[in-house]
Amino acid sequence: MSSLSSARLRRSIALHLFLTPLALIWLFPLWMMVVFSTMPDNGIFSPGIELLPHGNFVDNFNNLQRDTNFVGAIGISVSVAVTYTFLSVLLTSMAGWALARYQFVGKSGVVGIIFGTITLPYAVVLIPQFIMVARDFQLANTWVALIVPPLFNSLGVLFMRQSFSMMPDDLFDAARVEGVKEWRIFLFVALPLARPMLAALAIILFLASWNNYLWPLLINSQPGSMTAPVALGTLIGLTKVSWGGIMAGAVMLTVPMLIVFVLLQRHFIAGIAAGAVK
Amino acid sequence: MRNRNATAYRFLAPYLLIFSVFWVWPIISSFIISFQATRTVPWRFAPGFNWGRLIGDPAFFNALKNTLLILVIQVPVMIALAMVMAVLLNSPLLKARGLYRFAFFAPVVVGEVAYSAVFRLMFSLDFGIVNKLLNSIGLPKIDWFSNVTPAMALIMIAVTWRWAGYNAIILLAGMQSIPEDVYEAATLDRVSKLKQFFYITLPLLKPVIVFCLVLSIIGTMQLFTEPFLITERGGPGGGTETLGLLLYRQGFRSLNFGYASAVAYTMAALAIAITLAQLWLTREKQ
Numbered sequence: 001m002s003s004l005s006s007a008r009l010r011r012s013i014a015l016h017l018f019l020t021p022l023a024l025i026w027l028f029p030l031w032m033m034v035v036f037s038t039m040p041d042n043g044i045f046s047p048g049i050e051l052l053p054h055g056n057f058v059d060n061f062n063n064l065q066r067d068t069n070f071v072g073a074i075g076i077s078v079s080v081a082v083t084y085t086f087l088s089v090l091l092t093s094m095a096g097w098a099l100a101r102y103q104f105v106g107k108s109g110v111v112g113i114i115f116g117t118i119t120l121p122y123a124v125v126l127i128p129q130f131i132m133v134a135r136d137f138q139l140a141n142t143w144v145a146l147i148v149p150p151l152f153n154s155l156g157v158l159f160m161r162q163s164f165s166m167m168p169d170d171l172f173d174a175a176r177v178e179g180v181k182e183w184r185i186f187l188f189v190a191l192p193l194a195r196p197m198l199a200a201l202a203i204i205l206f207l208a209s210w211n212n213y214l215w216p217l218l219i220n221s222q223p224g225s226m227t228a229p230v231a232l233g234t235l236i237g238l239t240k241v242s243w244g245g246i247m248a249g250a251v252m253l254t255v256p257m258l259i260v261f262v263l264l265q266r267h268f269i270a271g272i273a274a275g276a277v278k
Numbered sequence: 279m280r281n282r283n284a285t286a287y288r289f290l291a292p293y294l295l296i297f298s299v300f301w302v303w304p305i306i307s308s309f310i311i312s313f314q315a316t317r318t319v320p321w322r323f324a325p326g327f328n329w330g331r332l333i334g335d336p337a338f339f340n341a342l343k344n345t346l347l348i349l350v351i352q353v354p355v356m357i358a359l360a361m362v363m364a365v366l367l368n369s370p371l372l373k374a375r376g377l378y379r380f381a382f383f384a385p386v387v388v389g390e391v392a393y394s395a396v397f398r399l400m401f402s403l404d405f406g407i408v409n410k411l412l413n414s415i416g417l418p419k420i421d422w423f424s425n426v427t428p429a430m431a432l433i434m435i436a437v438t439w440r441w442a443g444y445n446a447i448i449l450l451a452g453m454q455s456i457p458e459d460v461y462e463a464a465t466l467d468r469v470s471k472l473k474q475f476f477y478i479t480l481p482l483l484k485p486v487i488v489f490c491l492v493l494s495i496i497g498t499m500q501l502f503t504e505p506f507l508i509t510e511r512g513g514p515g516g517g518t519e520t521l522g523l524l525l526y527r528q529g530f531r532s533l534n535f536g537y538a539s540a541v542a543y544t545m546a547a548l549a550i551a552i553t554l555a556q557l558w559l560t561r562e563k564q
Contacts (some may be wrong), residue, residue, distance in 0.1 A: 025446055030388070121549050123541075131531075211389035230391075
């Protein structure tokens with residue numbers, strides 16, 4: 001018995017000896033992001049090795065705000081992400097509900113098309129989307145342009161379909177016998193029951209909108225209409241720019257999401273894992 | 279479940295409307311545009327114009343070569359690493375599991391712009407922490423941005439850092455859905471942990487692995503932000519130019535929508551071909 005447990009101990013030590021350096025390497029870029037954001041520019045571009053935070057974050061932030069209106073861009077990003085998340089959760093769960101709970105003509109076609117789009121690169125729709133929104137609808141540099149086209153997502157619908165189809169039939173049949181209308185059953189019976197899944201979906205959608213880069217870069221390119229990642233991206237590669245400022249911006253984009261991640265880890269992981277696991 | 283066409287389609291209507299306007303029509307439209315000369319007003323139908331240019335364009339083949347090179351190296355390395363992470367995070371021997379999970383999963387929430395900026399600073403030639411650390415252990419500095427091989431390696435390192443944990447989450451969830459008693463039975467029969475991994479975990483996890491591969495391939499196929507921001511518009515001298523970057527340059531810098539659409543359809547065709555090949559291969563073995 002004791003030899004067994006000492007073998008376990010040895011295995012456990014080996015496991016930690018391997019995993020700890022790997023974990024530190026993985027954390028290193030995030031740690032350096034914080035360190036850089038607190039260093040003056042001449043400290044970032046100096047020959048010494050600096051691994052600990054300094055006290056320059058506020059100055060760096062002021063430099064960033066001088067280089068681009070980052071606070072305004074954050075405001076746009078937050079408003080867009082909140083609106084997008086609300087609308088997308090609603091649309092996605094309505095569609096998921098229909099696919100999970102009703103039999104209807106064309107159902108397998110709809111499901112098949114949704115599955116098909118998972119393997120279709122977004123690049124294929126990008127150019128016509130841009131032409132349509134910018135030229136035909138004249139909506140470039142508006143919130144609508146940022147919010148509406150990304151509303152379609154396939155993994156979310158499949159996740160909600162899965163969630164709703166696992167609920168017992170009796171629940172809804174009881175309400176139907178009472179003569180409750182279908183949309184009320186959806187709103188007041190099904191949605192409250194799906195709260196954990198909705199939370200997972202909302203987190204993933206919020207994050208996707210918050211970090212979205214290519215579409216906002218193309219469609220909202222005017223300075224006053226840029227989202228925060230796009231505004232920050234315009235500074236990367238400029239010659240006269242405060243890198244401490246860029247890092248302060250990166251921290252402001254990243255740290256709130258890390259906090260949300262730590263607090264809501266279970267929902268986060270459920271949302272990401274949802275696509276693959278039934 | 280009951281047959282209710284009207285009710286079902288009422289619930290589906292907003293979703294299908296967005297889908298039709300912003301996906302179905304663009305898929306058709308970009309196919310049509312790829313057969314048009316789009317730098318004349320009005321656009322005119324010219325079947326061989328873009329596709330003919332594509333097959334003779336060195337810039338296209340350069341971008342294609344780079345994209346496939348990244349795909350062939352980065353995706354398998356990342357999935358293997360994600361598998362290692364998932365297996366070890368799943369080990370009952372692991373203490374402080376939450377800290378390790380945080381370390382590997384945290385990059386999942388980091389935006390492309392934020393991490394591209396950090397990687398640029400970390401890998402800079404004279405002041406980057408990576409070269410300083412290499413120097414301090416007696417290794418020579420690497421010029422990550424002026425030479426093609428290190429620049430490509432940097433792109434692959436960055437993408438792997440960002441996405442390995444994401445895949446580990448999916449693989450870990452897959453592993454945890456394998457019933458415990460399968461392993462208990464194997465342990466009773468004195469099957470080693472390593473054999474259990476190869477004969478139980480891997481086969482049962484195959485659909486999940488394929489899912490990860492498909493998502494990763496489609497993601498890497500469209501790689502744009504990292505070569506755009508980290509190696510500065512696909513530098514050095516087009517050494518990290520990808521199909522995504524070529525599409526951006528042609529479509530949104532030169533406003534040549536026709537040619538960019540042809541590039542987009544090439545990406546789609548490749549993604550679909552690889553996905554189908556993968557589905558076919560994994561089905562064959564079962």
